[in-house]
Amino acid sequence: MNDMTSRQRVLNLFSRKPIDTMPCFSGQGMVTVPAIEALGIRFPQIHLSAENMAGTAIKSMEMFGFDSAVVPYDMCTVPEAFGLEVSIYEDAEDILYPTIPKKWASPEEVVIPEDYVRKGRMPIVSEAIEILKERIGDTHAIGTWILGPFTLAGQLVELDVLMKMAFKEKAKVEALLDRLTNLIIDLGRHYREMGADYVNLREMGTGADLLSPRMFKTLVQPRLRKIFEAWSSPKILHICGSTDLIIELMNDCGAEAISVDHKNTLSETRKKIGNDILLLGDYDGFTLPSKASTQEIRDAVKACIDSGVDAVWPGCDIWPDIKPENMTAINEAIRDLGRSPTPAVGRT
Amino acid sequence: MGKEELREELLQVLKDGVVNFEEDKVKEAAQRVVDEGLDAYDAVMNGLAAGMEVVGDLYDQHEYFVPELLMAADALYAGLDILRPHIKVEDLDQKVKGQVVIGTVQGDVHDIGKNLIKMMFEVAGFTVHDLGRDVPLEKFAEEQMRTDSEIVALSAMMTTTMMGMKKVVQMIKEKNPDVKIMLGGAPLTSDVAKLFGADGYAESAGNAVQEAIKMISQLRKLQNK
Numbered sequence: 001m002n003d004m005t006s007r008q009r010v011l012n013l014f015s016r017k018p019i020d021t022m023p024c025f026s027g028q029g030m031v032t033v034p035a036i037e038a039l040g041i042r043f044p045q046i047h048l049s050a051e052n053m054a055g056t057a058i059k060s061m062e063m064f065g066f067d068s069a070v071v072p073y074d075m076c077t078v079p080e081a082f083g084l085e086v087s088i089y090e091d092a093e094d095i096l097y098p099t100i101p102k103k104w105a106s107p108e109e110v111v112i113p114e115d116y117v118r119k120g121r122m123p124i125v126s127e128a129i130e131i132l133k134e135r136i137g138d139t140h141a142i143g144t145w146i147l148g149p150f151t152l153a154g155q156l157v158e159l160d161v162l163m164k165m166a167f168k169e170k171a172k173v174e175a176l177l178d179r180l181t182n183l184i185i186d187l188g189r190h191y192r193e194m195g196a197d198y199v200n201l202r203e204m205g206t207g208a209d210l211l212s213p214r215m216f217k218t219l220v221q222p223r224l225r226k227i228f229e230a231w232s233s234p235k236i237l238h239i240c241g242s243t244d245l246i247i248e249l250m251n252d253c254g255a256e257a258i259s260v261d262h263k264n265t266l267s268e269t270r271k272k273i274g275n276d277i278l279l280l281g282d283y284d285g286f287t288l289p290s291k292a293s294t295q296e297i298r299d300a301v302k303a304c305i306d307s308g309v310d311a312v313w314p315g316c317d318i319w320p321d322i323k324p325e326n327m328t329a330i331n332e333a334i335r336d337l338g339r340s341p342t343p344a345v346g347r348t
Numbered sequence: 349m350g351k352e353e354l355r356e357e358l359l360q361v362l363k364d365g366v367v368n369f370e371e372d373k374v375k376e377a378a379q380r381v382v383d384e385g386l387d388a389y390d391a392v393m394n395g396l397a398a399g400m401e402v403v404g405d406l407y408d409q410h411e412y413f414v415p416e417l418l419m420a421a422d423a424l425y426a427g428l429d430i431l432r433p434h435i436k437v438e439d440l441d442q443k444v445k446g447q448v449v450i451g452t453v454q455g456d457v458h459d460i461g462k463n464l465i466k467m468m469f470e471v472a473g474f475t476v477h478d479l480g481r482d483v484p485l486e487k488f489a490e491e492q493m494r495t496d497s498e499i500v501a502l503s504a505m506m507t508t509t510m511m512g513m514k515k516v517v518q519m520i521k522e523k524n525p526d527v528k529i530m531l532g533g534a535p536l537t538s539d540v541a542k543l544f545g546a547d548g549y550a551e552s553a554g555n556a557v558q559e560a561i562k563m564i565s566q567l568r569k570l571q572n573k
Binding site: 029087089092094095096097099100101159160163164166167168208209210211212215240241245262263284285286287291316317319321 | 410412413414415416418419422454455456457458460463482485506507508509510511512515534535537539540543551
């Protein structure tokens with residue numbers, strides 16, 4: 001077991017080769033307050049320099065024994081590069097992630113600059129990935145994520161406008177989604193070139209608590225398929241919220257791993273999708289790392305494994321203000337309970 | 349056509365118009381209610397709100413989803429804007445008295461759920477103090493104190509913003525433990541809502557509308573007794 005590096009463990013999982021035990025990692029934000037404090041900076045600063053972004057990712061990974069480091073942390077980097085204003089909440093004492101206060105009024109107004117990867121904070125993200133590659137790339141996996149086309153569109157145009165237009169002026173919404181699909185394909189390739197080992201496509205605005213399965217199938221799925229067809233492996237599709245009604249459609253998008261949150265009925269999902277695809281999930285990224293007892297943590301990890309996941313990972317960004325003993329206990333439980341083969345991955 | 353027959357017909361048009369997202373038909377029917385001197389409050393509760401009740405059922409049966417709720421809401425507002433100025437003050441005095449402070453917490457700019465709930469409170473006759481979105485936490489307590497509202501409704505769509513709600517609950521309950529606090533948002537679970545000290549919660553916009561519809565249904569039953 002000690003011979004396998006964290007990076008190898010993660011990459012083997014994605015290529016479904018035998019691993020020693022389940023990796024502890026995520027495809028979403030897992031920066032922690034203890035790591036931020038250890039570096040002597042404040043939460044808003046982690047978004048504003050490559051050194052802070054990469055440094056806190058590495059520190060969080062080292063402190064709690066994760067197998068990967070993940071950047072970026074917020075969902076506004078691409079909209080900001082398009083020219084939208086971002087609230088960073090630099091003076092806030094609480095943990096507040098950046099937001100977009102004012103969006104475009106309609107899809108056809110959205111401007112996508114040619115050189116968007118050089119605008120806003122995009123160079124910070126690219127450089128942070130390069131720093132990770134340089135400092136931990138031999139031993140640990142480097143993860144990144146990109147919003148899916150519909151969710152990204154919801155960061156550019158108000159979601160209610162977008163949803164109503166998807167019925168009333170579908171062609172305009174589809175035109176924007178097509179433009180964003182092409183951009184996401186390019187951006188995923190760019191992040192891989194910078195050094196990312198895996199890319200998670202987070203299409204969280206399309207769960208069945210928002211869109212109908214019918215709309216998912218006609219509006220969302222074709223574009224997800226196009227992205228996954230263009231991206232090289234490993235590639236993950238993550239949707240949080242209500243996914244039971246669309247899990248088969250998610251399975252038919254071309255990703256080699258599906259990630260869901262705690263609102264998914266995992267055991268049913270495994271039956272529906274079979275054992276030929278990786279299933280990742282789905283512990284509560286707030287309750288478990290910051291509130292649960294050691295026994296509750298162990299029970300929750302076991303429940304995920306018993307339901308058929310191939311890796312126990314959080315269903316959303318980990319709430320940064322974790323209890324260190326909880327985060328350590330989660331990862332210890334995953335390593336300890338994850339020694340047996342899972343539906344899609346064997347053991348060494 | 350007798351007055352009662354006309355009333356029934358217009359109520360049906362209002363109801364169907366909401367269910368089928370037909371803003372123009374709703375506007376036309378609402379205007380006729382006003383022009384014919386029919387009871388505007390009756391039209392809101394037994395036409396528009398009754399339509400939203402059907403919409404809620406369709407959401408529950410996974411026939412409708414959030415885009416459909418939003419389009420039904422537009423149709424409802426199209427009628428409500430015409431009818432509301434004609435609701436008699438004594439109607440509201442007899443039916444519902446209440447005030448609610450509503451908003452999404454700082455760090456969150458998603459307000460679909462908040463706006464749907466606001467609509468249902470307005471339909472029910474509550475006075476709604478809408479603080480908007482990305483609202484600094486202390487504003488909720490300040491507005492509750494200023495208006496002496498019985499309910500404060502907060503929403504956060506992201507795991508990364510829901511912690512703000514806990515602080516707001518604490519701030520308000522410290523000053524006034526009788527205020528009822530409703531939380532809404534996708535990251536919520538009943539355990540988290542309980543942990544935060546809330547009196548009620550809804551995990552999605554549709555779910556929140558369902559809860560609000562139950563409240564309105566009770567009002568309609570009381571009104572029709």
